[in-house]
Amino acid sequence: MLVSSDCTYHIISLGCSKNLVDSERINGLMDSSGFKRAESSDEADIVIINTCGFIKSAKEESIDVILDELNGSGERHIVVTGCLTERYKDEITRDMPEIDMVYGVLDDHFLAELGKNLHIRINRTPEDVSRIPLFDSLPYAYIKISEGCSHNCNYCSIPLIRGRHNSYHPDLVLDDAKRAVAGGAIELIIIAQDITAYRWGDEGLPWLINRISEIDGVRWIRLLYCHPDHITDDIIDLVRNNRKIVRYLDIPFQHVSGRILQSMGRKGNFEVYHDLVKRIRGRIPEVRIRSTFMLGYPGETEEDFGMVLDFLQKAKLDRVGGFVYSREENTGAYALKGQVPEKIKKRRYREFMELQGRISTEKLVMMIGSEVDVIIEEKVDETTFLGRSEFDAPEVDGIFFLTSGRDIDKIIVRAKVTGAVDYDLMGELA
Numbered sequence: 001m002l003v004s005s006d007c008t009y010h011i012i013s014l015g016c017s018k019n020l021v022d023s024e025r026i027n028g029l030m031d032s033s034g035f036k037r038a039e040s041s042d043e044a045d046i047v048i049i050n051t052c053g054f055i056k057s058a059k060e061e062s063i064d065v066i067l068d069e070l071n072g073s074g075e076r077h078i079v080v081t082g083c084l085t086e087r088y089k090d091e092i093t094r095d096m097p098e099i100d101m102v103y104g105v106l107d108d109h110f111l112a113e114l115g116k117n118l119h120i121r122i123n124r125t126p127e128d129v130s131r132i133p134l135f136d137s138l139p140y141a142y143i144k145i146s147e148g149c150s151h152n153c154n155y156c157s158i159p160l161i162r163g164r165h166n167s168y169h170p171d172l173v174l175d176d177a178k179r180a181v182a183g184g185a186i187e188l189i190i191i192a193q194d195i196t197a198y199r200w201g202d203e204g205l206p207w208l209i210n211r212i213s214e215i216d217g218v219r220w221i222r223l224l225y226c227h228p229d230h231i232t233d234d235i236i237d238l239v240r241n242n243r244k245i246v247r248y249l250d251i252p253f254q255h256v257s258g259r260i261l262q263s264m265g266r267k268g269n270f271e272v273y274h275d276l277v278k279r280i281r282g283r284i285p286e287v288r289i290r291s292t293f294m295l296g297y298p299g300e301t302e303e304d305f306g307m308v309l310d311f312l313q314k315a316k317l318d319r320v321g322g323f324v325y326s327r328e329e330n331t332g333a334y335a336l337k338g339q340v341p342e343k344i345k346k347r348r349y350r351e352f353m354e355l356q357g358r359i360s361t362e363k364l365v366m367m368i369g370s371e372v373d374v375i376i377e378e379k380v381d382e383t384t385f386l387g388r389s390e391f392d393a394p395e396v397d398g399i400f401f402l403t404s405g406r407d408i409d410k411i412i413v414r415a416k417v418t419g420a421v422d423y424d425l426m427g428e429l430a
């Protein structure tokens with residue numbers, strides 16, 4: 001029988017930042033059990049694919065990656081875990097018998113099951129296992145503060161996959177944050193399905209974030225995924241008063257037509273959400289607001305879609321993402337009448353992105369000549385660095401191309417904006 005110290009592994013992490021945190025936990029578990037990390041899946045004895053199963057395109061990508069790895073060279077064990085397998089475990093086990101282990105979402109039994117399924121004796125029982133970054137040279141880390149969601153939006157499969165909302169113990173969150181900072185992170189990015197839902201006893205999100213901000217070495221804290229129906233004045237004041245929190249809020253509105261939002265199982269409407277944007281900007285004038293919108297939800301008329309475009313024009317949000325509705329089995333919206341044809345969904349998506357592209361360019365051009373703080377993520381050559389301004393989140397927002405005569409890698413610098421192209425900025429040290 002093989003022992004874990006004889007085996008190498010490689011993790012492929014798909015989907016969102018919340019899944020990445022799980023992949024990093026698996027990385028920590030494997031490392032502390034004696035397994036050796038391989039740089040690529042070709043060199044590994046065990047390939048662990050942490051899948052996404054949120055919408056159709058994400059499921060397709062996960063299946064493509066699994067097929068690629070199954071068809072890859074050499075004798076490798078393929079382990080598939082994550083949201084796709086949590087949702088379709090029976091179907092995947094039946095249709096892809098070549099997979100060595102089909103596991104759902106990560107839990108305490110993962111490692112023992114891996115040993116049992118792959119006939120590997122685990123060398124050490126890990127104690128006090130922390131997650132280990134998959135990409136270890138980054139100056140930021142995602143900190144997940146809860147699992148699951150209890151909102152039950154009618155289009156969303158997350159509650160089916162991840163269960164009801166469950167806030168993590170604050171000591172666990174703080175410990176995770178401290179380890180991330182000790183590992184070199186200077187920006188902590190707070191994530192969950194909805195971070196506003198965090199509760200511990202009588203305390204909520206502001207209390208937790210203020211405690212995280214007391215950790216020595218934390219320079220920036222970024223709040224992602226704030227449900228618009230649950231943003232209280234306390235949360236707005238938290239961002240306003242705690243200067244370690246960057247002037248950036250991510251608020252996925254999803255839609256602005258009251259009729260569509262009601263059908264989605266959400267509460268807002270055009271006026272309520274526009275007022276919220278105005279209220280936040282009134283209290284934090286420098287704030288940048290990011291949002292996402294879903295296009296082509298069942299029953300969405302041209303008038304409903306027009307309201308979304310009108311909202312973009314009026315609210316002039318700073319960063320916006322869009323995606324087309326994906327009809328997901330076992331969700332409330334699956335059986336709704338008025339499913340929008342794919343062609344119309346795509347046309348609406350195109351119009352939406354074109355409009356927001358123009359708004360984004362206008363807003364970025366207005367920044368030319370101003371000074372911003374920039375976190376440097378990568379040194380391209382002796383004088384060129386890639387980073388992000390305080391007003392941009394990794395992976396979803398723009399890049400800052402910075403020219404500097406001195407080495408500034410992995411630190412936060414003050415920079416002057418000298419140009420803007422599409423969603424990106426460029427500049428030099430201030």
Ligand code: SF4
Nearest residue numbers: 149151152153156193
């Ligand atoms: S709040 Fe977000 S994660 Fe929760 S059900 Fe709604 S869309 Fe899904």
